[in-house]
Amino acid sequence: MATKPRSIFEDVSQQEAATPARAKPGAAERASAAARSAIAAWLKILFALVVVMIAVGGLTRLTDSGLSITEWDLVTGAVPPLNAEQWQAEFELYRQIPEYQLQNRGMSLEEFKFIYWWEWGHRQLGRFIGLVWAIGFVWFALRRQIPAGWTPRLLGLGALGGLQGAIGWWMVSSGLEGTMLDVASYRLATHLGLAFVILGLIAWYVMRLGRSEVDLLQARRVREHGLARLGAIMIALVFLQILMGALVAGIDAGRSFTDWPLMAGQIIPDNSFVMEPFLSNFFENAGLVQFNHRILAYIVLIFGVVLWLRARKSALGRVRLAHGWMMLALAVQVVLGIITVLYAAPWQLAIAHQFVAVLLWVAVIRARFSSAYPQAQSVREV
Structure with missing residues (x-):
């Protein structure tokens, strides 16, 4: 059947009204x-x-x-x-x-x-x-x-x-x-x-x-691999320290030695390896458990400073900012941990120490995410 020719002056609104409505571009994305x-x-x-x-x-x-x-x-x-x-x-x-x-x-x-x-x-x-x-x-x-x-x-x-x-x-x-x-x-x-x-x-x-999956896929192409690897190690260290903190809490080891930086005037308490079997000292000996928690805290702090200094060289301001927040949370947690020990771990300080551990945990994860999936930013943010 022949189609009637359209006039170039025909009102297109009439034809649009006769055709089914279509989804606007971007509706699926929204x-x-x-x-x-x-x-x-x-x-x-x-x-x-x-x-x-x-x-x-x-x-x-x-x-x-x-x-x-x-x-x-x-x-x-x-x-x-x-x-x-x-x-x-x-x-x-x-x-x-x-x-x-x-x-x-x-x-x-x-x-x-x-x-x-x-x-x-x-x-x-x-x-x-x-x-x-x-x-x-x-x-x-x-x-x-x-x-x-x-x-x-x-x-x-x-x-x-x-x-x-x-x-x-x-x-x-x-x-x-x-x-x-x-x-x-x-x-x-x-x-x-x-x-x-x-x-x-x-x-x-x-x-x-x-962020959208497309954005994340594009971000992976420009990830800062070295910084992301260091961030993964930092996550592992902080998690291990959280476990060590739980061991301290489980036997009230935080109230056993209330001086710092020494422990009862010693670097490591004399009775740190007196329990039998030997491995039980690492879980039940208050002196050794708190000593391990302290030593790991120093390791986490040193590694955190290294990571923060490395992140300061990033060309992306958001990466630097995320690691800056991580470093701040780490510093607060270290100071709070020392104060908690000096005051024999009253419940108020113990809970505060635990809460800041949550903040540090999230800050470390966020810092690692910022380097693994760098976000596009304007020139002003660099």
Whole structure:
């Protein structure tokens, strides 16, 4: 069938009205950016909750509350004792463990309730974090907003959260038998270490989601490889120091030697290797554990200064700035650590030291990200 010729004066608006509306250019990109932004916001909420969880966990340990609940009931354990009979039953379970028999014998029911509520709150917060993760993941999955390749990453966070709960009980169970008055320090270090792994992954994911995949791909082509490698080493050193800090906290080694830079007037305490078997000194000997924590702190500080000086040579202002913040956090943490030792680790300083460790951890990861994925900047920012 012949097509009627169009006049060059024909009103094109009539034909546009007759044709189906098409998506505007860039609509898919905008939708993808909106989805990435929403997921990043959800992850930031999870990050904040994990930070609070670490602080509550620290206070639970400092108040000797971690062994007050002697069973792990994932569902029914969410309901606290509701009457006098149930409270007495929980108290009787606690009175059977070594911590009560060897340390807290004669504790009243009201004193037990104080430590019980700390541990109960710690566990409920863990359940709440799991719920926030599950609701967020299902929401974004049903709306098909999860970017390609991100489903395994987000599922992995949930799996690590579940593993953290299991490790938490593995940690608590170590203090329920024998002559243990506290949980095993190496299990505490495992528990805290995994919390920081989760924090680190969330922080890295938020940084990635803040930029498009195309932008990240282009940034990889101009990454500062030497600086990125040094940054990876710095991350490993800081993580190892966090584990060492957990060992110190697990046996209250921070209160055993309150002078600095020496320890009881010595470089290394005389009784640093007296325990048998020999390897137990590295986990249970207060002198050696604190000595190792101090020595590693010096190593981290020296390496951090080297990394910072190397970053100052970068042509990118944002890379220099990120490493500057890292160096500031490191300096504050070192000074705070010394003050905490000198004042025998009161709970206020101990929690502050732990919180600054979170800031340092994120600052180190951010610095490494800045060199691994350099961001384009204007001439004024150089």
